Amino acid sequence: xxxxxxxxxxxxxxxxxxxxxxxxxxxxxxxxxxxxxxxxxxxxxxxxxxxxxxxxxxxxxxxxxxxxxxxxxxxxxxxxxxxxxxxxxxxxxxxxxxxxxxxxxxxxxx
Amino acid sequence: xxxxxxxxxxxxxxxxxxxxxxxxxxxxxxxxxxxxxxxxxxxxxxxxxxxxxxxxxxxxxxxxxxxxxxxxxxxxxxxxxxxxxxxxxxxxxxxxxxxxxxxxxxxxxxxxx
Numbered sequence: 001x002x003x004x005x006x007x008x009x010x011x012x013x014x015x016x017x018x019x020x021x022x023x024x025x026x027x028x029x030x031x032x033x034x035x036x037x038x039x040x041x042x043x044x045x046x047x048x049x050x051x052x053x054x055x056x057x058x059x060x061x062x063x064x065x066x067x068x069x070x071x072x073x074x075x076x077x078x079x080x081x082x083x084x085x086x087x088x089x090x091x092x093x094x095x096x097x098x099x100x101x102x103x104x105x106x107x108x109x110x
Numbered sequence: 111x112x113x114x115x116x117x118x119x120x121x122x123x124x125x126x127x128x129x130x131x132x133x134x135x136x137x138x139x140x141x142x143x144x145x146x147x148x149x150x151x152x153x154x155x156x157x158x159x160x161x162x163x164x165x166x167x168x169x170x171x172x173x174x175x176x177x178x179x180x181x182x183x184x185x186x187x188x189x190x191x192x193x194x195x196x197x198x199x200x201x202x203x204x205x206x207x208x209x210x211x212x213x214x215x216x217x218x219x220x221x222x223x
Contacts, residue, residue, distance in 0.1 A: 004152070043200055043214040044153065087152050097143070097166050098202075098212070100152030 003027055006088050006101035013108055017078045021104045023071040023088030030090040030099075033064055035073050038085045038103065047073075047086070078108045112136075116201050116215035123222050128189045131218045133201030135182040139213075141165075142184045144176060145200040147217070153200055159184060160206060191222045 006023045013019050025033075033050035048055065050062040050071055061074040071088055085103040113136035123129050135142055141160045145153035155168035159178035173189040182203070188195055201215040 041198075043216050045214070046211065096141075096158060097155045097168065098145075098153070099155065100145075102150070102152045 001026060002101070003099045004088055004090050004101040006086075006104045008102060008104060010105035010107050013078055013106070015078055015080060015108055015110050017108075018074065018076045019078055019106060020075075021073045021086055021088070021106075023073075023101055025069050025071065025088075025090040025099070027090065027092065027099070028069065029092050030069075031093065032091045033062075033071050034089040034091075034098070035060075035062060035071075036087040036089055036100070038087055040085075044087055044100075075106075078106075080108050080110060082106060083108045112213040112215065114139075114201060114203050114213045114215035116199075116218050118218060119216065120219045121221070123191050123220065125191055125193060125222055127191050127222075128187065129191060129220060131186040131188075131199050131201075131220070133184045133186070133203070133215055135184070135201070135203035136213065137182055139182055139203040139205050141206045142178055142182075142201060142203045143212075144184075144186045145202065146170070146195075147198040147200060148194075149197070156186065188220075193222050196220060196222045 036044040088101040143158040147153040
């Protein structure tokens with residue numbers, strides 16, 4: 001079983017749609033969680049950290065459920081430019097040994 | 111943009127050869143990690159260096175080795191290349207500390223033939 005698991009997708013959605021990604025992690029010692037975005041043939045870029053209380057950044061909302069070892073990312077009002085692969089990440093110690101999921105592909109279409 | 115630069119950007123090597131990949135981090139970033147990303151997969155942690163000492167290692171064989179230098183640059187060396195080593199190799203650096211941003215370089219694409 002992989003340490004971080006994501007639905008690979010692809011999620012094909014129209015512009016303006018709301019889309020949700022889910023992720024589960026198996027290591028209960030994980031302390032820090034992130035969502036990264038990766039465009040084709042580019043490096044991963046931090047989208048947002050995920051905090052226990054949940055956090056929002058514009059159209060993006062991240063949630064963490066430690067009891068269920070579950071992380072989610074909600075994107076509202078999808079834009080064409082949101083098309084990318086979204087990587088769920090967990091780590092035991094902040095900044096050390098990031099454990100990535102395989103990524104979820106999002107395609108937003110006009 | 112991130113202040114982390116990697117070289118070379120692309121290279122092709124033959125099975126059995128050795129390769130050195132380089133990373134230049136932002137000044138002051140005392141922590142550097144290397145990741146391997148195969149096609150269609152998420153990045154996999156290779157190892158991390160903190161103040162020039164190895165500070166954690168993933169499930170990679172000893173033929174993957176690294177160095178970190180006082181000038182915030184680092185190297186990833188891979189000996190006896192295998193076809194499965196073909197991947198994007200990513201360098202990530204940060205200043206150790208809670209909630210400090212981790213910056214990724216653009217990566218080095220390695221193809222082993």
